Amino acid sequence: MIAIGEASRxxxxxxxxxxxxxxxGIVPKPERAQNNRxxxxxxxxxxxxxxxxxxxxxxxxPEARMLLNLSENQLADCQSVKELADSHxxxxxxxxxELRKLEDALxxxxxxxxxxxxxxxxxxxxxxx
Amino acid sequence: MIAIGEASRxxxxxxxxxxxxxxxGIVPKPERAQNNRxxxxxxxxxxxxxxxxxxxxxxxxPEARMLLNLSENQLADCQSVKELADSHxxxxxxxxxELRKLEDALxxxxxxxxxxxxxxxxxxxxxxx
DNA sequence: CATAACATCTGTAGTAACTACAGGATCAAG
DNA sequence: CTTGATCCTGTAGTTACTACAGATGTTATG
Numbered sequence: 001m002i003a004i005g006e007a008s009r010x011x012x013x014x015x016x017x018x019x020x021x022x023x024x025g026i027v028p029k030p031e032r033a034q035n036n037r038x039x040x041x042x043x044x045x046x047x048x049x050x051x052x053x054x055x056x057x058x059x060x061x062p063e064a065r066m067l068l069n070l071s072e073n074q075l076a077d078c079q080s081v082k083e084l085a086d087s088h089x090x091x092x093x094x095x096x097x098e099l100r101k102l103e104d105a106l107x108x109x110x111x112x113x114x115x116x117x118x119x120x121x122x123x124x125x126x127x128x129x
Numbered sequence: 130m131i132a133i134g135e136a137s138r139x140x141x142x143x144x145x146x147x148x149x150x151x152x153x154g155i156v157p158k159p160e161r162a163q164n165n166r167x168x169x170x171x172x173x174x175x176x177x178x179x180x181x182x183x184x185x186x187x188x189x190x191p192e193a194r195m196l197l198n199l200s201e202n203q204l205a206d207c208q209s210v211k212e213l214a215d216s217h218x219x220x221x222x223x224x225x226x227e228l229r230k231l232e233d234a235l236x237x238x239x240x241x242x243x244x245x246x247x248x249x250x251x252x253x254x255x256x257x258x
Numbered sequence: 259c260a261t262a263a264c265a266t267c268t269g270t271a272g273t274a275a276c277t278a279c280a281g282g283a284t285c286a287a288g
Numbered sequence: 289c290t291t292g293a294t295c296c297t298g299t300a301g302t303t304a305c306t307a308c309a310g311a312t313g314t315t316a317t318g
Contacts, residue, residue, distance in 0.1 A: 003265075003266075004265085004266070005265065005266080014305080014306080015266085016306060016307075017304080017305060017306080019267095019268095020304075020305060020306090035266090035267095035312090035313065036266085036267070036312095036313090037265085037266060037267075037313085037314095038266085038267090046256065050255050050256060053255050054255065055304090057231060057234060057238075058228075058231050058235075060304090061303075061305095067255065070249075070252065071249075071256060078242040078249040078250075081239075081242060081249050081252055082239055082242040082249075082251070085235055085238065085239045085242070085251060086239065088235060089232060089235045089236060089239070092231055092232045092235065093232060095228055096225055096228045096229060096232065099187075099221050099224055099228070100225060102186060102187050102221055103218060103221045103222060103225065105186060106186060106187075106214055106217060106218045107218060109186075109214065110215065113207040113210060113211040113214070114207060120199075120200075120207040120210050120211075122210050122211070122214060123196070123199065123200040126179050126183065126196065126200065127175065127179060127200060132294075132295075133294090133295070134293095134295080143276080143277080144294095145276075145277060145278075146276060148297095149275075149276060149277090153275095164283090164284065164295085164296095165284095165295085165296065166284085166294085166295060166296075167295085167296090184275090189275090190274075190275060190276095
């Protein structure tokens with residue numbers, strides 16, 4: 001059993017974030033030592049690591065929580081996981097498309113900007129009715 | 130001079146957001162009618178529209194505010210605008226790269242998920258130490 | 259053994275950029 | 289004159305943390 005700092009190091013989840021996950025009921029309350037300090041098992045660290053990976057993959061916290069619950073449930077098959085992931089992939093793809101349009105718009109907007117221009121064409125475009 | 134609801138319609142900025150921009154000092158305080166209601170001029174609406182476009186282009190609120198200030202300053206040439214926009218373009222491009230990596234990772238993770246799988250390979254991957 | 263530096267505890271407040279009320283006043287139309 | 293729309297102020301909620309403040313406990317060093 002390890003202290004919260006070590007759990008943080010091993011999982012990559014910040015100390016404050018671990019306590020936040022506990023407050024929110026996303027991870028179970030850990031054991032406490034006699035001095036009231038939190039004690040984490042390997043399973044606890046595993047959960048934190050799992051959550052970290054989900055978050056790094058862009059899943060929202062509620063989604064990460066669902067995935068964690070699914071992963072602890074032996075009976076669940078792939079189906080719910082796959083649905084969640086597929087819908088998330090669609091979100092990511094949509095976001096990429098939006099950002100690409102945005103990039104195009106920005107590049108076009110700045111194309112005619114040159115040092116010394118007094119009437120900035122980008123500002124002009126932004127000001128148009 | 131128009132009321133806040135009409136200014137919202139004409140600019141595309143929500144009523145609450147307009148009042149928020151005013152509180153934050155991003156737009157000047159508008160005139161008030163005798164009944165204490167806000168009155169907006171065409172210039173005011175122009176500012177709101179300008180901010181809306183900046184936000185739609187993904188500029189942060191502080192950035193949008195800077196651009197607005199630059200646009201009201203006749204002396205400014207393109208330089209500052211171009212710098213801000215270029216750095217923003219880099220941000221957008223970085224974000225796109227990140228999301229593409231993320232998409233790849235998700236697609237790979239779900240590739241072997243099939244209906245009826247009892248041991249979900251995606252969860253398996255997420256659980257790995 | 260004392261002291262300093264570090265780790266942890268609880269609880270609260272701050273972040274970005276809005277959004278959503280609550281509770282009240284005012285206005286326009288029928 | 290009443291109904292419904294609009295407006296006012298002020299406060300709290302959203303996401304997912306992050307940053308304290310102030311107290312207590314532990315570990316390392318002289």
